[in-house]
Amino acid sequence: MQTPIPCNMINGVIFDLDNTLVSSALDFDWLRQQLGCSADTDLLQYIDEIPTLSLRKKLQQTVIDYELADARQSTVMPQCQQLLSYLNQQNIPTAVVTRNCAQAAILKINHHKLQFKHIVSREDFAPKPAPDALVYIAEQWQLAPQNILYVGDYVYDLQAAYRANMPSCLVTNGENLPFTQQASIVIQSLGGLIKILRQQAYMLPQERDRVECNIQSGN
Template sequence: MSTPIPCNMISGVIFDLDNTLVSSALDFDWLRQQLSCAANIDLLQYIADIPDVTHRKQLEEKVIEHELADARQSTIMPECENLLSYLRQQKIPTAVVTRNCAQAAKLKIDHHQLQFDRIVSREEFPPKPAPDALLDIAQQWQLAPQNILYVGDYIYDLQAAFRANMPSCLVTNGDDVCFTNQASMVVQQLDGLTDILREQTCMLQREHDSVEV
């Protein structure tokens, strides 16, 4: 079990996509059964390890087909727009790192008219919980990983953040989850994170004003 990275000054925010910013109804248990993947094996890794190129391509296409269908019926998560609006006001850069394919990620983001400085799908880097995409964004933004918050709803998100030396925010969506102790902070919905970031801004302003005096 990993101890979460402490959350101090947040200068950038990276988001997971599904069930963090937009809804997803993908049934991974059903999908695993369709693709003959055992329940305890990561689906993307299972497909990547298939030696037969033709068979591997067939399974990849099946997953993409389901991802695109899911993208077309997705809805925006509660308070998402308010949080993103606040981050834009504060000039805090934002990005998305998702295990989705690029086509499905773009479809979801464009459909809901969301805007980010960067969108990273599984084609660009090893998928979460690998930290590669998070670290690349930190380098691009020229920010220390400790000052970038990664926001997601699943344990892979928390593990990726920990491996990148980033603080994490777990969005529970009101569910009981067993890995809350691995997150730097926990909120039920995105408005909880907006409140935390507003408090950070107010605290910094108070510190600035006291120095000015």
């Protein structure tokens, strides 16, 4: 099992989208069954490896249509607006890296009036758990990956952060998840991250250098 990257000084935050910033009712088990994909196979990889171009494009469009329908009925997650407002006040840059298609990601973000300079979808880089998109954001910000926190709700998010040499924050949304030990920080909702970042803001420089935020937060 991977050991999470220690979380020291956070100078940038990257977010997953679905069930992290906005809700999602996507049922990938059901979708796999509809598309003939086995339960233990990554759906996007399964589609990409289909040799027949016409069938591959058909299945890709089926997934996009499903994502767009989900985007139209999404809601913003608890404490999302408060967290983004706090990060903006602290001049901490933010971005989104999602496995969603670009259309669905932009639809969700615009619908809920969220603002991000960088929105990276699966059309831009290899999808998570590949680290490519996270590495790209770090280069754009000219920040060390160790000083950027990736926030998500699924094991792919933790794996991508680890491969990018970034600390990770797992949002459990109140669920008992089996992969919490792979996260640098575990919170129930986004409000818990506000508390952690405020604690960091009040630390002296020498304290920031020592702290390792492998924290379990109840909020």
